Amino acid sequence: MSVSYQIVVCAGLAPDPLQTLEPVPGPALKNELALPAVLDPWAAHALYEAAHLAKSRPGSKVYLVALAPKAKLQQVMMTVAQKLPFELIALDGPMSGFADAAEVAAALSAAVSGIAGLDRERWLLFGGWESATRGAGATMQMLAERLGIIDQFLAVDELRVEEDGSLRVWERVEGGGHQVSLCEGPPAMLAWATGRLPEPVNNPQIGMANMRGVMPALQRARPAPPLGGGIEYRKVALPAQQRQTRVVKDAAPEEIARELAAWIRE
Amino acid sequence: MSEPVERQTMDVDIVCVGFGPASAGFLTTLGRGIVQDDGAPRFESPSAPGVPLQVICYERADDVGFAVSGVVTRARAIRETFPDLNPAEIPMAAPVREEKLVYLLDPVGASRRPWVLRAADRALRLAGVRDEAFELPYLPEFLAKRDGLLLSLGQFQQWVSQQVLATGAVQVWPCTPVVEPLIEGERVAGVRLADQGTDAKGNPAEVFLPGMDVRAALTVVGDGPVGAIGRALDERFGLPAEHQRDEWAVGMKMVIELPAGCELEAGTVIHTIGFPEPEIFGFFYVHPERVASVGIFVPSWFDSPVRTAYRYLQHYVQHPYLWRHLAGGTLRSWGAKSLLESGRRGEPRLAGDGYARIGESSGSTNVLTGSGVDEAWHTGALLAESVLELLREGKPFSKENLEATYVRRRRASWLDKEARVAERARDGFQRGFLTGMFGMALAGFTGGRLAIPARRRPSWKTRPIEEYYAGRIPRAEMEALRRQCAAEGRPLHDALMTRAGWPAIPYDGRLLVTHQDALLLGGKVQAPPSAFDHVVFLYPHLCETCGAQVCVEICSGEAIRPGDAGAPVFDRDKCVHCGACFWNCGQRTPEGRTNLQFRAGFGGLHSSEN
Amino acid sequence: METILVLLHTEADGSLGRNAWEACQAARAAAEASSGGGRLVAGVVGAGARAAAERLGGLGAQRLLAVEGEAYAVSRYATDAAAAEALARAAQATLVLAPGTSRWSRALPGVAQRLNAKVDTHVTALSCDGGALTISRWYYRQRIDVTLARQARPWVLLLDGGAFPAWAPTDGQAQVESVAPSPPAVRTRVEGIESPAADRQTIRPDAPLLFVAGAGWTKKQRDGQPHVEEAASLILDFVTRAQCSLGSSKSLVDLSGEGQAVLPFLTHLHQVGQTGSTPRHPKGLATCCHGEEPHVVGWRFIADRRAVNLDANCGWARGKADVLYVADAFAVMRHLNALLDG
Known part of the structure; x- marks a missing residue:
């Protein structure tokens, strides 16, 4: 049975994970808009998985619902939009991790609900299992609840669509294992971990086609409501991480090995 | 690639290679011109009738803001495009407030100074100069950037990209290296994008996608001084008579968070000469919010085979004149790039059938005024005006038409006039530092009418290491050093500098960090896992006979390291794509090319602050 | 006064894992720190939940609740959420503390949504600041250390494993009440765990x-x-x-x-x-x-x-x-x- 899907992927932006971050009162990140941003890494995996699934199921469509500052989103779209076809639904709002997960879920819920023609029989809701900003791992479940989806999967590494249209899902569990579940079919929410797919290569033709929709979507982007959620931040600080390092130079490997063996056995 | 592969083709109207300041100037000006006031397109696409003109720019780096430059600029062209430009809207930008030219004495005693400079140092110390530096009472007019701007090029490019993309009229795609031009007869018909999903040698791997051929009526080449397309065009069409590209420099900078309490005001600009070597010029620019850009230029006429910019930069920042501001600071970011310093004499054919050259690769950098970004921007803007003129008149992008519009505009511009003044300004440096400084002043003050005659020497011909250190390091000791470094697999330059009296770097883990740690600051260098190596040693046996292996010494990212087999080894994950290895390769293949092949590739430095 | 529900699930063998004991200790500490003293309730879900709850007699909980039955023996959103929701409502919890296992991490944010609650995860410390409960957690992938408070209740907290000492169960009277959630529509079947050899x-x-x-x-x-x-x-x-x-x-x-x-x-x-x-x-x-x-x-x-x-x-x-x-x-x-x- 070949089913086509409507896959709604939710993704925010995050400062490039390798940038040096510094908090400022607000709280916010210092120079947040000046830092290079990327599509939130786990959400990006979700998007790749969505594209992969859509490609194998003719008639499928990928929607990308993104909440981020419009100008930043525009820039990041240029690194994403060559990789896979999607329709963008943009919400102009902060990319800060200091927003409240419940408020973000509410804002996303309104945006997803606004997508015309979603059919629950074909509908999959994708996202990352955690963001690289708030790192809560809560938004997708709250969003799915709001949308009435009660088949939810967290930290998904693999999805296989079976012959009968059921969804076999591999979720990360403790100790490096996976729980395998079989879901009857859409609607379902899958919050992805790393998945098993590599980042798609750039295809300029996909980019050209996407851009016809991306720029108008950015122009249409509505401002997100306030997302503070009543959190009172008492302390926001970089951790002190300085240790007194003993540097052992000029020791023979045998000697180092002996010291390490003793330390391991301590 | 051994097997021919089937490639997809895409037709657009204008394809632009590289998103630097030149392309930014081009796309900003063009983007405004091809859209009417009500947002409707002004021109229909000849390649795809019914849709607006298709203009696409491909950038090699991972994002549009990954540029490197120490920018202090008069910003004449940039302001012409943005008359209401407010520096406060661009992160890290500031109006120039104060400019100084400072001669730095050698506080270390290891700098290779002519006796005149040594005598000058002594005299200045006797005269009681403070912090081993002498602030020149006067800044030559040709160097002055008053009313200008101080920028982070990365942030500026990011800001411009937002303006450009918001028009919706043009597209800028990062992560997309362009590897070669499509040449049909005498005409450039577009470009070929890099293959994706390959192994290090370029062979197809799991998710192979052959690079697409993007065909366009006009190819705009703005891929910088070491860009693959510009070089391919030069190879195919040759440079104009008497023109050559033999003067280069590698510029390396740190972005430093100044210590709390530092009172330097944003907009402070300090140019330095004299240290760490007389040939190495330096800069110290203060951005808003206590951030500084500090860097040096190591030029090709620096007659040393030990061209190790990173260690020189570390000695530079520790000079007492600078260190008094920097001590306690933190390294935020770091980067390097090649500069083509041949100026107008390195100018290629600016236009031909189906193509035009803009930016640094078109010879726009002015070596006398030390300015390149604004000039590059101007070339882009001039080309855009010309393209708009041809579009309005419905004329094709032929050699004649581009010469009658773009080349004519360039020749009539301030850019060309100033480039002529600068044309011979640096020739004296081929004869030594002092002659060079004198020559620069002579050209600067006489409007280029007078200059010291050149003694031409190709950039890649450095003196052998043994010869350079003759009389300083005994041959036997040099041999021993070579053997030791080879055995330890480390480059020779650190050992030679230490032997020559440069003190060990007092690493503090904040500002003075190892080269490898610097690679990880402010982002990092990265390359996708399945990509080809863009640096290839074509004939490894030639490397084995190359005693100097300056490619190893000059490598800004320690990506090229000594290899046991004789040829150096290349580690793509560390390459910052500065391209200095290319112009420092001292070996030529039987075909007359540099033995080190430097291609357009993926990845590179991941910082937007440089 | 806070009503603190410590919400646990059993492991496949019916035992309580180390994370569960850590949550117990954290809940005791939170109850002590709450102004006016917190009221502690414990709820256990999963195979053997009643037996596991009986081990919590010495915890000091005013009520011990359990949801068991075949549907709740496995880790699955629909059933876990129904169970947790039922327990939170039964306890009338203002504060829900639970170990951040893969099972609760999946289920509890959605439960918070049902309860119109706020949720914070990866909590590494609990403390009291000026009479208000504060939590510590990391933002930006462990790069920014944050302490925060919320006025809103209910408040669901998922605790990071290893961040709290484990409570060693002591004897005490244990009267376990069974709670029966409204049975959810179950469309997902758990097939098992794939672990490396x-x-x-x-x-x-x-x-x-x-x-x-x-x-x-x-x-x-x-x-x-x-x-x-x-x-x-x-x-x-x-x-x-x-x-x-x-x-x-x-x-x-x-x-x-x-x-x-x-x-x-x-x-x-x-x-x-x-x-x-x-x-x-x-x-x-x-x-x-x-x-x-x-x-x-x-x-x-x-x-x-x-x-x-x-x-x-x-x-x-x-x-x-x-x-x-x-x-x-x-x-x-x-x-x-x-x-x-x-």
């Missing part, structure tokens, strides 16, 4: 030592050649002999040289750092890596850190490790494996 198991969350392999292992070594096979065997040997947990940097996981996987036993599950895990182990040994920030982030919860690296001035030497051995990791590990053998 015991001899290929390299992720051991409870191991005393974390061994992190950096990308240096696959790079060209001093002789200009990579020695990937030897690297693989040295690493696997060590992990087996020391019975430690294996981690790796993102770059090593991502690497694939010449079209083949470099270290075939590494997966993204091993990745430690910004986009990987941040495991908690008493000791950590890093080899052939460079002290880059992603590692440091992944190392945030490693108490005693040592590193073997060729560069004496690398980031590890600058306050990131307790001991840095400047040496060739290949040579050191060869000897170390031999020593551990004996």
Whole structure:
């Protein structure tokens, strides 16, 4: 049975994970808009998985619902939009991790609900299992609840669509294992971990086609409501991480090995 | 690639290679011109009738803001495009407030100074100069950037990209290296994008996608001084008579968070000469919010085979004149790039059938005024005006038409006039530092009418290491050093500098960090896992006979390291794509090319602050 | 006054895991710290939930609740959410404390939505600040340390494993009430757990030592050649002999040289750092890596850190490790494996 899907992927932006971050009162990140941003890494995996699934199921469509500052989103779209076809639904709002997960879920819920023609029989809701900003791992479940989806999967590494249209899902569990579940079919929410797919290569033709929709979507982007959620931040600080390092130079490997063996056995 | 592969083709109207300041100037000006006031397109696409003109720019780096430059600029062209430009809207930008030219004495005693400079140092110390530096009472007019701007090029490019993309009229795609031009007869018909999903040698791997051929009526080449397309065009069409590209420099900078309490005001600009070597010029620019850009230029006429910019930069920042501001600071970011310093004499054919050259690769950098970004921007803007003129008149992008519009505009511009003044300004440096400084002043003050005659020497011909250190390091000791470094697999330059009296770097883990740690600051260098190596040693046996292996010494990212087999080894994950290895390769293949092949590739430095 | 529900689930064998005991201790502490004293309720879900709840007699909970039955024996959103919702409503909880296991991490945010509650996860500390309960957690992948409070109730908190001491159960009277959730529509069947074979198991969350392999292992070594096979065997040997947990940097996981996987036993599950895990182990040994920030982030919860690296001035030497051995990791590990053998 070949089913086509409507896959709604939710993704925010995050400062490039390798940038040096510094908090400022607000709280916010210092120079947040000046830092290079990327599509939130786990959400990006979700998007790749969505594209992969859509490609194998003719008639499928990928929607990308993104909440981020419009100008930043525009820039990041240029690194994403060559990789896979999607329709963008943009919400102009902060990319800060200091927003409240419940408020973000509410804002996303309104945006997803606004997508015309979603059919629950074909509908999959994708996202990352955690963001690289708030790192809560809560938004997708709250969003799915709001949308009435009660088949939810967290930290998904693999999805296989079976012959009968059921969804076999591999979720990360403790100790490096996976729980395998079989879901009857859409609607379902899958919050992805790393998945098993590599980042798609750039295809300029996909980019050209996407851009016809991306720029108008950015122009249409509505401002997100306030997302503070009543959190009172008492302390926001970089951790002190300085240790007194003993540097052992000029020791023979045998000697180092002996010291390490003793330390391991301590 | 051994097997021919089937490639997809895409037709657009204008394809632009590289998103630097030149392309930014081009796309900003063009983007405004091809859209009417009500947002409707002004021109229909000849390649795809019914849709607006298709203009696409491909950038090699991972994002549009990954540029490197120490920018202090008069910003004449940039302001012409943005008359209401407010520096406060661009992160890290500031109006120039104060400019100084400072001669730095050698506080270390290891700098290779002519006796005149040594005598000058002594005299200045006797005269009681403070912090081993002498602030020149006067800044030559040709160097002055008053009313200008101080920028982070990365942030500026990011800001411009937002303006450009918001028009919706043009597209800028990062992560997309362009590897070669499509040449049909005498005409450039577009470009070929890099293959994706390959192994290090370029062979197809799991998710192979052959690079697409993007065909366009006009190819705009703005891929910088070491860009693959510009070089391919030069190879195919040759440079104009008497023109050559033999003067280069590698510029390396740190972005430093100044210590709390530092009172330097944003907009402070300090140019330095004299240290760490007389040939190495330096800069110290203060951005808003206590951030500084500090860097040096190591030029090709620096007659040393030990061209190790990173260690020189570390000695530079520790000079007492600078260190008094920097001590306690933190390294935020770091980067390097090649500069083509041949100026107008390195100018290629600016236009031909189906193509035009803009930016640094078109010879726009002015070596006398030390300015390149604004000039590059101007070339882009001039080309855009010309393209708009041809579009309005419905004329094709032929050699004649581009010469009658773009080349004519360039020749009539301030850019060309100033480039002529600068044309011979640096020739004296081929004869030594002092002659060079004198020559620069002579050209600067006489409007280029007078200059010291050149003694031409190709950039890649450095003196052998043994010869350079003759009389300083005994041959036997040099041999021993070579053997030791080879055995330890480390480059020779650190050992030679230490032997020559440069003190060990007092690493503090904040500002003075190892080269490898610097690679990880402010982002990092990265390359996708399945990509080809863009640096290839074509004939490894030639490397084995190359005693100097300056490619190893000059490598800004320690990506090229000594290899046991004789040829150096290349580690793509560390390459910052500065391209200095290319112009420092001292070996030529039987075909007359540099033995080190430097291609357009993926990845590179991941910082937007440089 | 807070009504604190400590919400636990049993393991497949009906026992309560270490994380559950940690949550019990955290809940006791939170009850004590609450102004006016918190009212403690315990709820257990899963196979053998009643029996497990009976072990909580000494916890000091005013009520012990349990949801059991076949539907609730497995980890599944629909049933877990229904059970947790029922328990939270039965307890009239203002504060729900639960261990951040994969099961509760999946279910409880949605439960918070049903309860119109707020939720915070990855909580590493609870304290009282001016009479208000505050929690600590990390933002931006363990790079920014945050303490926050909320006025809103209910408030659901998922606690990070290893961040709280475990409560040792004491005797006490245990009267367990069964709670019956409204049965949800079940469209998902749990088929089981796929774990790596015991001899290929390299992720051991409870191991005393974390061994992190950096990308240096696959790079060209001093002789200009990579020695990937030897690297693989040295690493696997060590992990087996020391019975430690294996981690790796993102770059090593991502690497694939010449079209083949470099270290075939590494997966993204091993990745430690910004986009990987941040495991908690008493000791950590890093080899052939460079002290880059992603590692440091992944190392945030490693108490005693040592590193073997060729560069004496690398980031590890600058306050990131307790001991840095400047040496060739290949040579050191060869000897170390031999020593551990004996």
